[in-house]
Amino acid sequence: MKTSYLFYFLLFSFSIISKAQEVPEVDQDRLEKTIHTLAKYGMKENGETNRVAFSDADLQGRAYIISLMQISGLEVSVDYAGNIIGKRAGKDPGLKPIGFGSHIDMVPDGGNYDGCVGSLAAIEVIRTLNEAGIKTEHPLEIFIFSNEEGGVMGSRAIVGELLDDALSVVNSTGYSMREGINRLGGNADRIWQVEREEGSLTAFLELHIEQGGILDREEIDIGVVEGIVGIKWWDVNIKGFANHAGTTPMALRKDALIAASKFVLAVNEVTNSYEGNQVGTVGRIEAFPGAPNVIPGEVQLSLEIRDLSSAKIEKLFEGIKSRAKAIEEETGTSFSFTPIDATSAPALTDERIQKIISEAAAEMGLSSMQMQSGAGHDAQDMARITPVGMIFVPSVDGISHSPKEFTSPEDMANGANVLLRTILKLDQSWF
Structure with missing residues (x-):
C-alpha cells in the first residue's frame, strides 16, 4: 500500500512539474523591439518621445499597435471611447473573457515604458500562445485604453463613469476629450454604449512598471499589487x-x-x-x-x-x-x-488573483512581494465590474513620467511571462 501510494504521488507530482514546464515563454528580444519601435512615434530630435493622447504621434502609435494586434490574429476594433480592443476566441464561447492590457499615451515628455510595457506584453502573450498552439478555454480580450494619462478616460467610459462634464476637459494638444475621442476613431455622442455590465469579464489583469522604486531598491523581480490607492x-x-x-x-x-x-x-x-x-x-x-x-x-x-x-x-x-x-x-x-x-476611490485587487500571480512568479524562480500602488491605473476603474490583478516590474531608480524611465528587457520579459502564466492559471481555475 505504501509503495503504491508513493508511486501515484510521484506520478502526480511529475505531472504537475511537466505541465509547468510546458508553459511557453515570451520572446524577450521581440518584446524589446516592439517597445523601441513604439518609442519612434513622437520621437524628437533629442531622442526623447512625446506622445500625448490625441496628438499625431498618438494616432501613429495606435496604428502601429493595431497592426501588431492584427498580425497576432486578433479581431480588432476601436470602441466609441477610442479604446483599442483585440479579441481572441476561446474553446468555450459561453465563458466570459479574461481581459488584460494597459495604455500607450504619455504625459508630456514622458517615458517609453509607463503603460507601454503592459500593452506590448499583452500582445506578446497572444503571439506566444499562437506559436505554442495553445487555445484557452476562455476568450481573451486585450484592452489598449485611450487617454489614461489625461484622466483614465477609456476605462472610465467602460465602467460608465466618464461624465459629460469631463468631455470638455482640454489636454496639452489643445483638443478636448470630446474632440479627442472622435479624433481617435470613437464617437463621443455614443460613448455611453461602451459601458460594460458588472460580471461581463472573468477577470482583468494589468502589467505595469512600478513607479515608486521599491522593487528596484529591494532587488525584487515582481510586485504583486494588493490595491490601488x-x-x-x-x-x-x-x-x-x-x-x-x-x-x-x-x-x-x-x-x-x-x-x-x-x-x-x-x-x-x-x-x-x-x-x-x-x-x-x-x-x-x-x-x-x-x-x-x-x-x-x-x-x-x-x-x-x-x-x-x-x-x-x-x-x-x-x-x-x-x-x-x-x-x-x-x-x-x-x-x-x-x-x-x-x-x-481605493480599489483592492482580488486576493485569489494575487495568490495566482505569486505562484506564477515562484514557478519561474522569480522573487516577489506584495505592495500597493500609489499611482492610479486603468485597473482601478475595471475593479468596478470584475476581479482585477496587477503585476509590477521594476523601473530603474523608480523613475517614471520622465524620459529617463527604464525597465530592462529581462524585467519586461519576466513580467510578460508572469502575465502569461497567470492567464493560463485563471483559464483553468475560473469558470
Whole structure:
C-alpha cells in the first residue's frame, strides 16, 4: 500500500512539474523591439518621445499597435471611447473573457515604458500562445485604453463613469476629450454604449512598471499589487489681510502666507503620525497679491491625500482640518476647503488573483512581494465590474513620467511571462 501510494504521488507530482514546464515563454528580444519601435512615434530630435493622447504621434502609435494586434490574429476594433480592443476566441464561447492590457499615451515628455510595457506584453502573450498552439478555454480580450494619462478616460467610459462634464476637459494638444475621442476613431455622442455590465469579464489583469522604486531598491523581480490607492483632492483657500510690508508691525499682521507655511508643515506632520503607506501632499501654492512690498492677504493651495483605505483618508483630512483651525487662531486667518471632483476611490485587487500571480512568479524562480500602488491605473476603474490583478516590474531608480524611465528587457520579459502564466492559471481555475 505504501509503495503504491508513493508511486501515484510521484506520478502526480511529475505531472504537475511537466505541465509547468510546458508553459511557453515570451520572446524577450521581440518584446524589446516592439517597445523601441513604439518609442519612434513622437520621437524628437533629442531622442526623447512625446506622445500625448490625441496628438499625431498618438494616432501613429495606435496604428502601429493595431497592426501588431492584427498580425497576432486578433479581431480588432476601436470602441466609441477610442479604446483599442483585440479579441481572441476561446474553446468555450459561453465563458466570459479574461481581459488584460494597459495604455500607450504619455504625459508630456514622458517615458517609453509607463503603460507601454503592459500593452506590448499583452500582445506578446497572444503571439506566444499562437506559436505554442495553445487555445484557452476562455476568450481573451486585450484592452489598449485611450487617454489614461489625461484622466483614465477609456476605462472610465467602460465602467460608465466618464461624465459629460469631463468631455470638455482640454489636454496639452489643445483638443478636448470630446474632440479627442472622435479624433481617435470613437464617437463621443455614443460613448455611453461602451459601458460594460458588472460580471461581463472573468477577470482583468494589468502589467505595469512600478513607479515608486521599491522593487528596484529591494532587488525584487515582481510586485504583486494588493490595491490601488484612493486619491482625494481639495482646493484650500486661506484668507488673511493684505497690508503694507514696510509699515505694518510683525505682531499686527494677518499674513496668509505664514499661515500657509504652517499648514504645509502640518500636512506633513499629520500624515506621518499614522502607521502605514498613506501620503499627504501640498503640490501647488500661490500667494496674492504677489508683490514684494505687500503682506500676502490670500493664499490658494492644493491638498492631496492617498491611501488604500477611504476611512484613513477621511481620518487624515479631519486631523489636517483640526490643525488648520489651530493655525487660524494663531495667525488671525481663515481657512476654507473645497473638494475637487476629479478623485478616485481605493480599489483592492482580488486576493485569489494575487495568490495566482505569486505562484506564477515562484514557478519561474522569480522573487516577489506584495505592495500597493500609489499611482492610479486603468485597473482601478475595471475593479468596478470584475476581479482585477496587477503585476509590477521594476523601473530603474523608480523613475517614471520622465524620459529617463527604464525597465530592462529581462524585467519586461519576466513580467510578460508572469502575465502569461497567470492567464493560463485563471483559464483553468475560473469558470
